[in-house]
Amino acid sequence: MDKFKEDLLSDFVLESREHLESVEPNLLDIEEHLGEDSPVAINEVFRAIHSLKGSAAFFGLNKIKDLAHVMENLLMKARDHEIVLDRNQISTLLSGTDKLAAMVEDLQNCDAIDTTEELEALQKYLDKNPSNESSSSDTIEMPVNESASKTPEAGSAPSGSVDDEIEALRKRGNKFFQITYSLGHQIHSKSKTPEGTLELLESLGKVLNCSHDLTQLPAPGDPEATQVNIVFLLATVLQEDFLYDGLEIEQSQVSAIDADEARKILSSDGQQGSSSAGSSKASETPSEVSVKKETPGRPKATKSEIRETLRVDVKTLNKLMDLAGELVLNRNQLKQVVETEGKEINSLGSLMQSINIVTSELQATIMNARLQPIGVLFNKFPRIIRDLARQLDKEIDLVIEGKDVDMDKSIIETLSDPLTHLIRNCADHAIEKPDVRVAANKPRRGKVILRAYHKSGQVYIDINDDGAGIDPEVIKAKVVEKNLRTPEQLKGLSEQEILKLIFLPGFSTAQNVTEVSGRGVGMDVVRTNIEKLGGSLHLDSTLGEGSTVTLKLPLTLAIIPSQIIDAGGVRYAIPQINLEEMVQVGGKNGKYKVEVINGKEVLRLRGDLLPLVDMNALLKKEKSEFSEQIVDDNELQDAQVGLEKDHAEDDVEVAKRNILVLSAGANRFGLIVSELLDSEEIVVKPLSSYLKACRYYAGATILGDGKVSMIVDVAGLAETAYLDFDRCKSQENVASTGSDTRGTNRKEQFFVFESGTDELFALPLQMISRVDKIRRDELIVIDGKMFFSHFGELIRLIWLHEFIPAARPDESSEYIHVILPKVVKHTIGVCATSIHDILESDAELNCADHMSRGVIGSAMIDEKAVVFLDLFGLFEMAAPELYVSPSINDDKISSQLLIADSNPAHAALLNRFCHSANLNPRFAKTGMEAFQALKDGRYKTVLTAPQLSVLDPESLIAQVGSMENGDKIRFIALTDLAQKKEADDIFDDRILKFDKHRLLEVIGAVDCEVTEV
């Protein structure tokens, strides 16, 4: 019996939680439509509170019952239009709901919770609105009569269709019982009341009928009372046995009847009109079928809303997950056996296949069972926003979208705090007071949008507000004031980079720390939490218009794609989300170099300096063999450089090492591993408490062969990696003065290849559509020109040496590479003997020595001379008939054109374009230079790269806009393919960087327009 009661109690808690969860949004809905009639919402609240009261009474939880009872009374008056709920009353109801929730969560100590304030307030409202019957006894009848016809759930038409109601109940698995109480013996003598008895019955099922009008019964002590037998007709899904215990009555008092008898009783009684107590309340049948919550204010068809659910313990689910995982392992082993030894048995193959499918599906289904709609979390925000708005005297609307986006339960739970913080931030800091908003020409009411959606296999959550936005200057000042950064460090940062400073530990922008939010543990905690979940977050803000925080989160934490590596004979799993790239150092063709600065190994990767961590050495606390070798290797490599190249290749090979470039938050570092293994989807298992002390493990997993492998905590490793690194880096920065003022933005990627023997040629990577490897014998020669067939289309091929001074290729090789450009009208392929690499460079081009057509200039990249090609120049020579260069013989256009590009190679290429079209524009290397040039008013058209040093194009345009006649200047962005969107807004037009034809067209066209104006 104890266990039984325990189970019932835990069911009660679960059920009450559900009821209470539905109360809050409905109350808020009522408040939103204040003054209007919201019968559906009021009814929902009423029903929830009522059933809570019933169950609480059943368990003898009087404190809960009493509070619920008073709340119910107030709600009932509202429902019956006796009063209209006002804000204060709703506030009291809300805080009452909170108290109820608190009590339900802690049943043991629920008596300790103080509810007097709510009780008094509610009683005051009730007294203020006297109605003819305000005693507690009417609470039983009132709801009963009303809701039967009003609630959509009742499943019954108004009186008269008793048959339907009975039938509906029967279908839902209800049984019917007649329960007889002797008023004197079984009610009064046990110091109960008839009303209490009815409530008790209602907590178990649906009371259809009662033989007496409960308000007109003899009082206790009245001798007549012993004569009165009250007969209730109860419909319930419970077993008969349970009724004895639940109602504390004798077996003899209960008689089971079938539906027909029930119908008879009802119809005969109904005519006598004494069924007042019985015509039942809503659909509170304690069945396992839960009703999906309706969207407040929008009643829907009720039947389709019902879906069968079953409460399952999360532990059971986790166990199922484990078992499914194990099944997958066993399947894999079985598969191997079948493949090697099962060939003789015919049907085994297909059997294996179906086991295969079933296993995978089983695993996927169990995974899905762990997903929950994010609405569970979102639903608590309307209340938070409401309370904050009242507290801060602001008017805020919260719009919630995408409640039904499913996410892993554990993610939703962890997300609660950071999201609450962000929402609070919106209400507290972002949204201004109404009068400030009005003064700024904004709607009086602020708006916060909370939106969840799926995108590319991840869940995105946007928190958008139309508040004040974030002022970068304020951030800068704050950061300097708090000594988080020096003013020098802030110079040259883009707005986006400044916004990111908000996430620094110890940053809090609130001018005044309010009680609501802002205790100096602001956004960095939010970021850390989000990143712990394997997510990321991004902040966007426009001053005066509002901010948007975008969270990017994985669907589930339970399965993550990861890279398996080997370090010193032990395998580890590294989450793919942290993995940026894998590089190999050493070896014959090793391009990347490991250096030792200040005793720490670092990797120089495309200009960035990354600290290195040797996984094996770190974990085993040994000295890295690797670092000892670096010095030797570097000496070896240096020696090789001095040697003839041919000889060097024969020389001893430098040991190869694999480095994973990992990122955790803003930190990037290299992880040295012994071997790269598979990439796998792994099932994450939590770490035991014994292993939590280790900083480098995030979890464990079982690999395909059944062995356990640790999941690496990349953030933990990063911390270790950066322990000494910041110091190294600052030293390095001092050494290479001025290197950061040049910025990394302007670096351009070039595709580098060989045409002859040793010479290297470069083309901007953006100009290349694809590279094919073809056999030499696939070449077709027609009319002295070379072609090859590319998906049925003949494409002309050229060798560089045919047009520019270059070495003749070695004709003996079997394969050649064909580089196919894009953004050209007539595709001509360029042949290459071998592909060298893709390099990044912002090197200064030497153009003076290369004035031949088809060549822009040359530069040293990574200590090698590279010739930069002018593809259009080449094509003009190769096919003059197709590439007639449009020439603009207009000095005016030429003299009005300004080109701003900070990348020397680009500038040279653009210069070449213009040159061939008889244009002689002015070039500006920085945004500032462009601005200075524009001041004299001569230039009407500006071609600008999307990024400029010193002054970015956005600021340039803004500054020019404020100049006299500045608005007449056209800005045309030279964009990369990937940057289409960004460029659209501020520029008058945009063209692809290397589309020469269109470039010249636009210069002409735009200029014409200008002259027309």
Place this chain on the structure above:
Amino acid sequence: MSLRQYISFTIDDILFGLDILLVKEINKKLDVTPAYDVSDFVVGTSNLRGQVITILDIGCRLELQPREVTSDSRVIVLKSEQELSQHHKSGRLTEHTSEDSVGIVCDHIGDVIELDDRDIQPIPANFSIVSAHFANGIYQMDETLMIMLNLGAALAVEEAGNATS
């Protein structure tokens, strides 16, 4: 007179006894993935039918030499607290294990012996084989002493970092 069954095992030739109700199973060959950057007490992790269990070297707690896990080693997989809850409720057991699923490494597994509660004597004051904190009592078996291990104390997590100090 209440008889209980005890499993006997040795670590560093010291004989220990453990109530058989605490034991889930005894494994010969468990493939242990080593764990680093934690105390020697934690040997590593292993896969027990889809469940990741932590393998502990209880000898470290008892201030014995750290164990090499060899093919002769045996792992006693213990029931977790949760699995024991029935026994605790019924009052049949007062011993505790760990919240997690753990296995302990030992050198040799001996017989299962049946003992009466009265056979087990309290720890003498001059007892010095292991810290008295980790023993519930001793039993004089033929020539040797069997130490009734206090698993709850030996497996406590809080001390994971400084157990040996």
